[in-house]
Amino acid sequence: MLKNKFLSLLILVISGNVFATCQLDQGTPHIFNIKSATITIDASARQDTSVPIYEDDSGPQGAELSYINCDNGEMYGRNVMHLSGQDSSTKIFQTNVPGIGIKVLMRNNNGGNPLNFPASGPMQFEDGSAQGRFVCPAESYFTIQLFKTQPTLTLTNKGGDVVLPAEEIAYTWVTADNPAKYTRRLNIGQLMIISTPSCTYDNAKTVDFGTVTTNTLTASGIARDLDFSLICKTDYGNYSASAAISTQTATSDLKYIKVKDAAGNMDRLAI
Structure with missing residues (x-):
């Protein structure tokens, strides 16, 4: 068997x-x-x-x-x-x-x-x-x-x-x-x-200096605050962020922004 x-x-x-x-x-x-x-x-x-x-x-x-x-x-x-x-x-x-x-x-x-x-x-x-x-x-x-x-x-x-x-x-x-x-x-x-890293800021801001004349303009100028928020994101943990202003009408020494006055002059006022 x-x-x-x-x-x-x-x-x-x-x-x-x-x-x-x-x-x-x-x-x-x-x-x-x-x-x-x-x-x-x-x-x-x-x-x-x-x-x-x-x-x-x-x-x-x-x-x-x-x-x-x-x-x-x-x-x-x-x-x-x-x-x-x-x-x-x-x-x-x-x-x-x-x-x-x-x-x-x-x-x-x-x-x-x-x-x-x-x-x-x-x-x-x-x-x-x-x-x-x-x-x-x-x-x-x-x-x-x-x-x-x-x-x-x-x-x-x-x-x-x-x-x-x-x-x-x-x-x-x-x-x-x-x-x-x-x-x-x-x-x-x-x-x-x-x-x-990516940063975004809130909407465009308008800074109103009002009417600037020789009577209202002091030796120290006219100051206005520019308030904005900057939100940044990174995938690497901690980070630091900085902001800068750029302009197409900077002075030659890059310290000021040229402003056109009522007469169309670009060399009388600056921010």
Whole structure:
């Protein structure tokens, strides 16, 4: 009895290996590259998960990649490496900088919608055949997009904080989800970010000096206050701000602003 059971099990295992899997027929697995970049963002930029603060594409695949003897229902898909914390609603992954997220897309130049990562599904051949050819189009390419996902960033290096290091971050696969057996792979260069402090001031101000005559103008002049507020924002913690006045009618020594008097003279009055 023991011998018969062993024989039955052996037959079952062997029969489980007779099903075909996709075989590479044309082209070779392709590696895509996106160059290094330092992204500059204004500290006042609003949080937005629909409009990227940065976007870049890899070059196109260049040649068709195809597999034959693929079973109807055989799996294929897209996945990522070294990325985590994806928001399922936006498909945006976290990066090394809290508040900066990344989305990875696969695109074709045939006008179709960009494909998000990760995803997988069964092959389905249009003619209903049990087996068929699976093609990765020659015009395929990768896109990365960076988004500001929090109102304020926490940065420490004014020369640039590393958003992501240079590394492999995404791949596509056929039959088995294994990065070592990729069909297409995306490598990126180091991505860094620098934030520019941003200041805003309240609305334009009018300073009324009234009517200035030789009788009202004293030796010390006429003084009026210029009241305004300056609101600044930075992603680097503490900061100091300063304000200055500029004019197109400065005196040659840059100490005064020339004023036109009632007679049209520009050399009689100054602020």
